[in-house]
Amino acid sequence: KKNHLCIASSCGEIRNISYPFRLKNDPKYCGNSKFELVCENNRTVLYLQADSRYYVKSIYYDSYHDESSFRGYITVVDDGLQEGNCSSLPRHSLRRAIFRRVFDNYLSRQVVFVKCLLPVASNSYLDTKPCIEGAYSAGTPPNFSQTKGYSYAALEAHASDIKDFCTITAVTFASDYFSCWERDQYYRVCPSYSSSYKDIHNGMARGFNLSYQNGGGLAALCILGFDYRERCRVYDSDTSMAAIVTRYAPPLLPHLLENFLVAKFMLGAPCVLMFLIYKWKRRHRAMDENIEEFLVAHNNFSPIRYSYSDIKKITKNFKHKLGEGGYGSVFKGVLRSGNEVAVKILSKPKSNGQDFISEVATIGRIHHVNVVELVGYCFNNSKQALVYDFMSNGSLDKHIFSKDGDDSLDSKKMYEISLGVARGIEYLHRGCDMQILHFGLTIFF
Ligand SMILES: Nc1ncnc2c1ncn2[C@@H]1O[C@H](COP(=O)(O)OP(=O)(O)OP(=O)(O)O)[C@@H](O)[C@H]1O
Structure with missing residues (x-):
C-alpha cells in the first residue's frame, strides 16, 4: 500500500522498473511480487520458470490507474541467444500456457523446432542449416556428431502442421517481426514474407513481448457478450481474451463506460417504467380505496x-x-x-x-x-x-x-x-x- 513511496529502480540498461515490477532487493512494499525481476551482473533478469532466465530488454508501461488496474508489456530474450550469431540457441522451451497467470504472449510469434527423419519441402519449414547442423533440442546443447535427422524451425505451426516423421524438440518465441499487422491477419505469418532461419533467429534474439495487465473485469465483460467495437473478437483460440482486450485497448475505457451505460439503460429503463406504473396504479388504487371507505362511511345519502x-x-x-x-x-x-x-x-x-x-x-x-x-x-x-x-x-x-x-x-x-x-x-x-x-x-x- 505504500507503493507511492517507491521510486523507480534500475538495473543495467533498464532504468524504469516501477509498479507492478520490482527488483528482488527493493523494499517489500514496492511493486507486486508476481512481477519480481532480479538484477544479475548488471542485467535485469526475469525468471519465467524456476530455471528459465530471460534478459529484460525493455519495459513498456501502457497505462496505470491504480494497483488493481494497469497494463503494459515487457520484452525479454532467452539468455542463450546472441544477436548476430545464428548458431546461438534458446536454452529454454516455453509453452504459451505457462504465462497465463501473469503474462500473455500474444505479441510474439511462436517458433517450433522440429527434428525430422526425412527432409521436408514446405514453405513453413525453414531449414536451420547452416546455423544449426543436426537437430536442436532445448536444454541440451546441440551435439552435431550424435544427432541424426533434419532440423527445421516453423513459425506458428499448429499440431496438424507437424509431419508424422518429425518430433518437436523445442518451442520458443520471437518478436512479432514476421507477422502481418493487418487486423484480420493478425496472428498469422505474413504471406508475402519469405524468411530464412536467420530471420527467425534475428526475431528470437530481439526478444519477445509479454503483455501483462490487471483488471480481469474487462475480459469477464467480454465473455458476458459485450463487444468493445470488435475488441472481444477471438483471433486465436490459444490467446486469452484479456490479451486481445489489451492489444486494442487505448480508447477502451470510454467505450467500456459507454457499453456499461447502454447496458444499464437497457436493463434499467423497463424496470424504472414498471416501477412507475406500479406506483401510479397503487396511488390510484389507494385513492379509490379511500373513496370506497368514504362512501361506506357516508351511506346516509341517497344517490x-x-x-x-x-x-x-x-x-x-x-x-x-x-x-x-x-x-x-x-x-x-x-x-x-x-x-x-x-x-x-x-x-x-x-x-x-x-x-x-x-x-x-x-x-x-x-x-x-x-x-x-x-x-x-x-x-x-x-x-x-x-x-x-x-x-x-x-x-x-x-x-x-x-x-x-x-x-x-x-x-x-x-x-x-x-x-x-x-x-x-x-x-x-x-x-x-x-x-x-x-x-x-x-x-x-
Ligand atoms: N336533468 C335534466 N333533464 C333534462 N335535460 C337536462 C337535464 N340536465 C341537463 N339537461 C340538458 O342538457 C343540457 C346541458 O346540461 P348541463 O347542465 O351540462 O349544461 P349547462 O347547465 O348549460 O352547463 P353547466 O352546468 O356545464 O354550466 C341542458 O341544456 C339540458 O338541455
Missing part, C-alpha cells in the same frame, strides 16, 4: 352508485343526447324502475376523485321540489357520471329564446317558474344544513 356498464345500459349506449354543458354531454336514460333520468358524462373527469365524491355527497343531500335531484352517480376512475331526475320540458333558456312563437310562456307560467326558482335558490342558501352558492344554475320547468 346510488352505478357502474359504468350500468350507465351504458341506462342510456342505451348513449343513444339519446339531450345537450352539452361545460363539463360534458348529457344523455337521456331510463332506470330499471322505469323512471327517466338525465345522465351527465363528465368529459374531463376530475383527476382528484375526492373532489368528485365531495360534490356528489353535497348535491346528494339536497332534496327540494324545486331543485333537480341527484339520483345516482358513477365513479370508475376515469369514468365519472352524474344521474339526475329527467326534466321533460328541458331547460328554460330553450323556451325563452325560442324563435317559435307558440312556445312563448304566458305570464302565469313565468310567475310560477320564477317562484320555483326563488324557492329553490332560497333552499340552497338557507334551507339545508349547509349553504350552497351555485354560480351556473340551469333552470327547468
Whole structure:
C-alpha cells in the first residue's frame, strides 16, 4: 500500500522498473511480487520458470490507474541467444500456457523446432542449416556428431502442421517481426514474407513481448457478450481474451463506460417504467380505496352508485343526447324502475376523485321540489357520471329564446317558474344544513 513511496529502480540498461515490477532487493512494499525481476551482473533478469532466465530488454508501461488496474508489456530474450550469431540457441522451451497467470504472449510469434527423419519441402519449414547442423533440442546443447535427422524451425505451426516423421524438440518465441499487422491477419505469418532461419533467429534474439495487465473485469465483460467495437473478437483460440482486450485497448475505457451505460439503460429503463406504473396504479388504487371507505362511511345519502356498464345500459349506449354543458354531454336514460333520468358524462373527469365524491355527497343531500335531484352517480376512475331526475320540458333558456312563437310562456307560467326558482335558490342558501352558492344554475320547468 505504500507503493507511492517507491521510486523507480534500475538495473543495467533498464532504468524504469516501477509498479507492478520490482527488483528482488527493493523494499517489500514496492511493486507486486508476481512481477519480481532480479538484477544479475548488471542485467535485469526475469525468471519465467524456476530455471528459465530471460534478459529484460525493455519495459513498456501502457497505462496505470491504480494497483488493481494497469497494463503494459515487457520484452525479454532467452539468455542463450546472441544477436548476430545464428548458431546461438534458446536454452529454454516455453509453452504459451505457462504465462497465463501473469503474462500473455500474444505479441510474439511462436517458433517450433522440429527434428525430422526425412527432409521436408514446405514453405513453413525453414531449414536451420547452416546455423544449426543436426537437430536442436532445448536444454541440451546441440551435439552435431550424435544427432541424426533434419532440423527445421516453423513459425506458428499448429499440431496438424507437424509431419508424422518429425518430433518437436523445442518451442520458443520471437518478436512479432514476421507477422502481418493487418487486423484480420493478425496472428498469422505474413504471406508475402519469405524468411530464412536467420530471420527467425534475428526475431528470437530481439526478444519477445509479454503483455501483462490487471483488471480481469474487462475480459469477464467480454465473455458476458459485450463487444468493445470488435475488441472481444477471438483471433486465436490459444490467446486469452484479456490479451486481445489489451492489444486494442487505448480508447477502451470510454467505450467500456459507454457499453456499461447502454447496458444499464437497457436493463434499467423497463424496470424504472414498471416501477412507475406500479406506483401510479397503487396511488390510484389507494385513492379509490379511500373513496370506497368514504362512501361506506357516508351511506346516509341517497344517490346510488352505478357502474359504468350500468350507465351504458341506462342510456342505451348513449343513444339519446339531450345537450352539452361545460363539463360534458348529457344523455337521456331510463332506470330499471322505469323512471327517466338525465345522465351527465363528465368529459374531463376530475383527476382528484375526492373532489368528485365531495360534490356528489353535497348535491346528494339536497332534496327540494324545486331543485333537480341527484339520483345516482358513477365513479370508475376515469369514468365519472352524474344521474339526475329527467326534466321533460328541458331547460328554460330553450323556451325563452325560442324563435317559435307558440312556445312563448304566458305570464302565469313565468310567475310560477320564477317562484320555483326563488324557492329553490332560497333552499340552497338557507334551507339545508349547509349553504350552497351555485354560480351556473340551469333552470327547468
Ligand atoms: N336533468 C335534466 N333533464 C333534462 N335535460 C337536462 C337535464 N340536465 C341537463 N339537461 C340538458 O342538457 C343540457 C346541458 O346540461 P348541463 O347542465 O351540462 O349544461 P349547462 O347547465 O348549460 O352547463 P353547466 O352546468 O356545464 O354550466 C341542458 O341544456 C339540458 O338541455
